[in-house]
Amino acid sequence: MVPSATDAWTATLKHLREEIPSQTVENWLVPIDPVSLKDEDDGVYLILEVPTAFNAQYLQSRFNNNLQQAVSKAVGQKTAIEFRVAEPSSQKTKNGRASSDGAQQRSSRRDRSGTSPRSETSGAGTGMPTRTSASESPSSSGRVSESPGDSRDLARAAAHPGALAGDGSPTGDPRTRPSRTQRGSGSRGRSAENRRPPAHKKVNRPDRQRSSRSGSSSSSRTVSTPPSHLKASYTFDEFIEGDGNRLARSAAVAVAESPGETNYNPLLIYGGVGLGKTHLAQAIANHALKKQTTESVLYVSSDRFTSQFVRAVKNNSIADFSAYYRQAELLIVDDVQFFGGKEKTQEEFFHIFNDLHQHGRQIVLCADRPPSEIDGIEERLLSRFQWGLSADIQRPDLETRIAILQRKASRRNIDVDPQVVELLAHRIDSNIRKLEGALNRLAAIAQLDNETLSMQTARQLLHDQIDDTSSSRVECGSIIETVADYYRLSVDDLLSRSRKREIAAARQTAMYLCRELTSESYASIGSRFGGRDHSTVIHANKKVSDRLDVESNFRQEIDELKRSIGGPGM
Numbered sequence: 146m147v148p149s150a151t152d153a154w155t156a157t158l159k160h161l162r163e164e165i166p167s168q169t170v171e172n173w174l175v176p177i178d179p180v181s182l183k184d185e186d187d188g189v190y191l192i193l194e195v196p197t198a199f200n201a202q203y204l205q206s207r208f209n210n211n212l213q214q215a216v217s218k219a220v221g222q223k224t225a226i227e228f229r230v231a232e233p234s235s236q237k238t239k240n241g242r243a244s245s246d247g248a249q250q251r252s253s254r255r256d257r258s259g260t261s262p263r264s265e266t267s268g269a270g271t272g273m274p275t276r277t278s279a280s281e282s283p284s285s286s287g288r289v290s291e292s293p294g295d296s297r298d299l300a301r302a303a304a305h306p307g308a309l310a311g312d313g314s315p316t317g318d319p320r321t322r323p324s325r326t327q328r329g330s331g332s333r334g335r336s337a338e339n340r341r342p343p344a345h346k347k348v349n350r351p352d353r354q355r356s357s358r359s360g361s362s363s364s365s366r367t368v369s370t371p372p373s374h375l376k377a378s379y380t381f382d383e384f385i386e387g388d389g390n391r392l393a394r395s396a397a398v399a400v401a402e403s404p405g406e407t408n409y410n411p412l413l414i415y416g417g418v419g420l421g422k423t424h425l426a427q428a429i430a431n432h433a434l435k436k437q438t439t440e441s442v443l444y445v446s447s448d449r450f451t452s453q454f455v456r457a458v459k460n461n462s463i464a465d466f467s468a469y470y471r472q473a474e475l476l477i478v479d480d481v482q483f484f485g486g487k488e489k490t491q492e493e494f495f496h497i498f499n500d501l502h503q504h505g506r507q508i509v510l511c512a513d514r515p516p517s518e519i520d521g522i523e524e525r526l527l528s529r530f531q532w533g534l535s536a537d538i539q540r541p542d543l544e545t546r547i548a549i550l551q552r553k554a555s556r557r558n559i560d561v562d563p564q565v566v567e568l569l570a571h572r573i574d575s576n577i578r579k580l581e582g583a584l585n586r587l588a589a590i591a592q593l594d595n596e597t598l599s600m601q602t603a604r605q606l607l608h609d610q611i612d613d614t615s616s617s618r619v620e621c622g623s624i625i626e627t628v629a630d631y632y633r634l635s636v637d638d639l640l641s642r643s644r645k646r647e648i649a650a651a652r653q654t655a656m657y658l659c660r661e662l663t664s665e666s667y668a669s670i671g672s673r674f675g676g677r678d679h680s681t682v683i684h685a686n687k688k689v690s691d692r693l694d695v696e697s698n699f700r701q702e703i704d705e706l707k708r709s710i711g712g713p714g715m
């Protein structure tokens with residue numbers, strides 16, 4: 146006769162409190178829910194529900210023996226532990242704290258032994274069986290079904306002070322961290338850690354053993370719900386390739402296929418606002434998780450990383466924080482420019498970066514500008530950002546913008562006239578998010594009116610959009626003045642018939658900006674430029690769009706001009 150799961154767990158906690166620092170018990174063990182205690186043919190099992198896959202891994206790697214001994218003592222006979230990861234709906238927040246965290250963790254384990262997930266191995270030094278189990282059955286590939294953690298992992302790790310304090314070296318220490326599952330049999334290893342192979346070549350590191358992260362020989366598995374805050378739609382398939390993003394995209398695919406094994410480590414993706422950096426970064430994560438090319442992925446924004454770090458400092462739980470990130474096999478940090486000026490956060494990130502990099506873990510970074518232009522980042526960190534591959538994403542050309550719009554429209558079942566797509570793509574060329582927003586708005590209006598998207602509705606929308614976002618309505622007159630001033634020309638020059646190269650170029654720029662920043666039609670803009678025909682304005686618009694696609698200096702000029710002009714979205 147075995148006791149109830151609750152009684153067994155209460156007694157277990159009592160025993161554990163004698164061996165493990167109380168703060169650690171509070172942080173890592175008290176949140177566990179005893180689900181059931183089963184007396185089965187092959188032994189007794191205590192099934193424990195943990196908030197995240199990370200908790201299960203951590204407990205296994207740190208307290209395997211203590212847990213087994215304490216549980217067996219509490220139950221009065223040899224008892225194995227089975228971890229289950231709570232469904233998100235049943236996940237609780239400790240102390241009523243809302244758990245919304247940006248970090249995300251997923252781990253996967255391969256059942257290299259081919260044994261059933263229920264087969265146990267002896268816990269080290271105890272002779273006791275241990276298993277981490279799940280509600281899923283193993284995949285047919287033989288990989289033991291895997292556990293994407295949820296986004297709350299670090300919140301729990303970092304928000305629970307002292308989880309590691311005083312109980313040994315942090316799990317993040319590479320010397321104590323369990324190594325990774327062996328991927329293949331051969332190890333054509335590099336002889337020196339710092340020797341870098343040519344791009345795309347796989348790096349086989351002798352030090353990269355892929356054994357169970359838990360550090361035990363257990364064929365255990367941990368399963369939880371799918372990653373909650375990676376956008377499922379952010380995949381490579383949904384990312385339209387164009388000249389402006391080809392390099393970044395193919396590097397991202399290479400990294401997702403073989404995290405840590407290409408020369409692109411770190412992979413830094415940079416580019417202007419709304420051009421698809423996050424999409425690409427999350428596509429790496431989604432692909433790696435789907436194809437199981439890695440065992441754990443952490444995706445976090447630099448802001449969240451910073452706030453977690455600050456909280457960890459406050460709670461005296463830096464070791465938790467550090468251990469958490471050092472567990473990642475693929476770490477993606479978005480918007481690293483926001484590390485600027487945050488010295489302590491940078492220092493912590495520097496050490497995490499070094500540790501991960503040294504151990505062949507993949508790092509992906511996103512920034513809204515090239516590393517050399519990121520202010521307030523220490524030189525040593527900046528140079529690491531540029532260690533692997535820096536790939537920029539440029540504004541998509543017209544064809545790419547059209548293809549993106551068509552894809553987005555078809556995914557949302559929006560019936561849209563190709564002419565409307567083209568109109569949108571012409572009008573909004575600097576930010577895909579804006580482009581998508583305009584399409585969505587058009588679709589919503591069309592749905593309300595129960596009609597397909599017509600050119601008229603589209604024009605109206607674009608007109609509205611400019612009015613909505615504009616705090617001060619931009620006039621063609623002020624655009625012409627600003628552009629003339631910027632290029633050290635006179636307004637008369639711009640309005641003249643002069644074909645001098647610099648004047649013609651400035652005039653086209655001014656026409657383009659009039660079209661972009663005001664709601665005026667081509668014809669009306671033409672009339673403002675000394676009574677020119679609307680086809681001249683269309684031509685100017687095209688010329689400028691083409692230059693924007695290929696000339697980065699010119700893009701900067703346009704950005705500066707837009708800032709000087711002010712108006713919508715500036």
Ligand SMILES: Nc1ncnc2c1ncn2[C@@H]1O[C@H](COP(=O)(O)OP(=O)(O)OP(=O)(O)O)[C@@H](O)[C@H]1O
Pocket residue numbers: 383384385386390416417418419420421422423424425513549577578581
């Ligand atoms: N090449 C592309 N193909 C399909 N969709 C794209 C592409 N580029 C961007 N998008 C879409 O544009 C939107 C904005 O992209 P995303 O958030 O990745 O931009 P970002 O560069 O990270 O922006 P920010 O600098 O504001 O963080 C997303 O919905 C994304 O799917």
